Amino acid sequence: MADSKIINNAARVLKLVQAGTPADQALRESLTQDRHYTAPAERRGISRAVFTYYRWLRWLDPKDSPQKQLEAALVLQERFNKDPAAIKAEALSARAVPEWLKAEMDPIPVDWLRQLQREPALWIRAKQGQAVSLAAKLSHSRPASLPQLPALNPQLSALSYSGLTDLYRTKEFQAGEFEIQDLASQLVSLACAPQPGETWWDACAGEGGKTMHLSDLMQGKGMLWASDRSVRRLAKLKDRAARAQVFNYRTAVWEGGEKLPTKTKFDGVLVDAPCSGVGTWQRNPHARWTTQPKDVSELALVQTSLLNHIAPSLKPGGRLVYSVCTLTRAETTAVADAFTAAHPEFETVSAQTLWPHELNANGMFIAVWRRK
Numbered sequence: 001m002a003d004s005k006i007i008n009n010a011a012r013v014l015k016l017v018q019a020g021t022p023a024d025q026a027l028r029e030s031l032t033q034d035r036h037y038t039a040p041a042e043r044r045g046i047s048r049a050v051f052t053y054y055r056w057l058r059w060l061d062p063k064d065s066p067q068k069q070l071e072a073a074l075v076l077q078e079r080f081n082k083d084p085a086a087i088k089a090e091a092l093s094a095r096a097v098p099e100w101l102k103a104e105m106d107p108i109p110v111d112w113l114r115q116l117q118r119e120p121a122l123w124i125r126a127k128q129g130q131a132v133s134l135a136a137k138l139s140h141s142r143p144a145s146l147p148q149l150p151a152l153n154p155q156l157s158a159l160s161y162s163g164l165t166d167l168y169r170t171k172e173f174q175a176g177e178f179e180i181q182d183l184a185s186q187l188v189s190l191a192c193a194p195q196p197g198e199t200w201w202d203a204c205a206g207e208g209g210k211t212m213h214l215s216d217l218m219q220g221k222g223m224l225w226a227s228d229r230s231v232r233r234l235a236k237l238k239d240r241a242a243r244a245q246v247f248n249y250r251t252a253v254w255e256g257g258e259k260l261p262t263k264t265k266f267d268g269v270l271v272d273a274p275c276s277g278v279g280t281w282q283r284n285p286h287a288r289w290t291t292q293p294k295d296v297s298e299l300a301l302v303q304t305s306l307l308n309h310i311a312p313s314l315k316p317g318g319r320l321v322y323s324v325c326t327l328t329r330a331e332t333t334a335v336a337d338a339f340t341a342a343h344p345e346f347e348t349v350s351a352q353t354l355w356p357h358e359l360n361a362n363g364m365f366i367a368v369w370r371r372k
């Protein structure tokens with residue numbers, strides 16, 4: 001039985017969510033406000049209860065009080081953790097995801113649905129070549145082993161972390177020795193394969209998770225442009241770069257229009273495009289119930305337009321990489337196929353879907369083209 005203080009606090013967060021705030025934001029806001037009154041273990045318990053509630057939403061009785069539903073969700077999670085096979089495939093496909101998804105993913109893998117009901121893994125990225133020494137310093141962390149992705153393994157510096165320490169407060173984090181970054185996101189930068197001395201553009205850089213990784217893979221040599229439409233996110237990118245001691249970059253605000261932020265021709269461009277985020281539904285189960293089919297169709301148009309605008313900025317031989325943390329057909333293969341058809345000046349190098357149940361990480365689609 002969960003602590004009643006945790007359950008009551010989690011019920012307060014559910015109220016905020018029902019009033020329209022996304023669950024992750026509601027948690028951030030209420031846990032930050034209560035930071036002085038709530039112990040770290042309680043904060044973890046509240047987050048876990050809220051996410052567990054949305055993970056098991058369709059198994060709960062809405063007529064019960066929020067407290068009773070939160071407790072029922074935690075019991076379902078414990079049962080599932082002990083015996084994941086006890087939940088049958090029919091129940092998973094009827095209850096784990098919204099009905100509209102069937103039109104966008106056919107078939108929906110049952111293994112993925114089962115993965116959605118697990119609690120997500122936490123991944124960190126060490127600097128190149130430092131995964132083993134970092135694992136020795138951070139207890140409860142261990143290097144990823146991915147036999148299914150042998151070609152990418154040599155440069156992978158991912159560690160999974162299962163401890164309870166607030167990683168942001170560790171001296172290793174403060175010293176820029178690692179970033180908290182999902183494994184699938186790390187595989188995007190590896191798919192870019194930037195070389196030291198090259199010139200790259202991270203066109204949807206956001207807070208710079210992949211910019212930092214690209215710079216590390218380039219050994220800090222060469223130039224990286226980082227653009228985004230959000231000035232606030234680019235400001236965070238700069239803070240992050242200072243901590244990680246990344247210097248070979250410059251930022252530019254770019255709204256995604258035809259006028260590019262620079263006339264530079266690039267060896268490579270990463271378009272880590274805005275997307276519906278279906279691949280993150282294990283980590284953020286509330287989004288399963290708020291994402292709408294129209295988000296998918298609208299974002300597919302934005303993704304296509306970003307790729308079309310960026311295409312002329314590549315040098316002959318340059319690599320164009322498109323990534324989205326989603327699994328809908330409209331935003332993955334349909335966007336990639338349309339780009340290939342419209343741009344005979346590019347040849348396809350690869351297109352792959354990274355599945356959460358294969359990696360124990362977010363779902364991701366990555367397409368790579370080379371300009372002829």
Ligand SMILES: C[S@@+](CC[C@H](N)C(=O)[O-])C[C@H]1O[C@@H](n2cnc3c(N)ncnc32)[C@H](O)[C@@H]1O
Nearest residue numbers: 204205206208209210229230255256272273274
């Ligand atoms: C998936 S996120 C990027 C995450 C980031 N690459 C990272 O690894 O941390 C997509 C980003 O695209 C930006 N964005 C959304 N629409 C855009 C547009 N039309 N043009 C440029 N950037 C856009 C968003 O502000 C957001 O930061």
